[in-house]
Amino acid sequence: MLSRARLLSQQIHSMAVPRFGLILPLLYMGVIFLLSSIAGDGAAKTVDPFTQAIKAVIYNGAHIPLFALLAWLWCWSLAGWNISLNKRLILAFCLTAVYAVSDEWHQSFTPGRDASFMDIMLDMLGAYIAVYFYRGQLRTTANG
Numbered sequence: 001m002l003s004r005a006r007l008l009s010q011q012i013h014s015m016a017v018p019r020f021g022l023i024l025p026l027l028y029m030g031v032i033f034l035l036s037s038i039a040g041d042g043a044a045k046t047v048d049p050f051t052q053a054i055k056a057v058i059y060n061g062a063h064i065p066l067f068a069l070l071a072w073l074w075c076w077s078l079a080g081w082n083i084s085l086n087k088r089l090i091l092a093f094c095l096t097a098v099y100a101v102s103d104e105w106h107q108s109f110t111p112g113r114d115a116s117f118m119d120i121m122l123d124m125l126g127a128y129i130a131v132y133f134y135r136g137q138l139r140t141t142a143n144g
Contacts (some may be wrong), residue, residue, distance in 0.1 A: 021080050026071040036103050040112025063119055068126035071096040084129040089131045096127035
């Protein structure tokens with residue numbers, strides 16, 4: 001007997017994704033763009049070290065789930081196109097990675113913000129995690 005979560009997962013992955021499903025990752029990229037447009041407070045150097053460390057962990061750690069969701073949306077939305085799973089996963093990862101680089105470049109023009117190679121690496125880690133789990137979920141669903 002299938003668990004309720006596994007049954008729901010099978011239903012979601014067996015649903016045909018319409019080609020206009022590509023709008024979801026594009027809209028989400030717009031959300032990330034807006035978040036990147038928020039000016040920095042410039043007060044990082046005036047805060048005590050403990051508060052600054054906590055702030056850095058929160059801000060840097062947010063990159064992973066933000067870009068994991070973007071990669072997952074790409075994986076899901078590309079299912080509507082006749083692309084093999086491996087190519088779809090690679091394409092989703094690459095699209096997310098390219099957007100991560102462009103997002104950091106965009107941040108370099110935002111007052112109080114800067115571009116960071118570490119942020120790009122965290123974004124790509126999030127993308128990798130999403131692709132890895134998306135693939136694993138499909139295998140689990142297929143093996144039923």
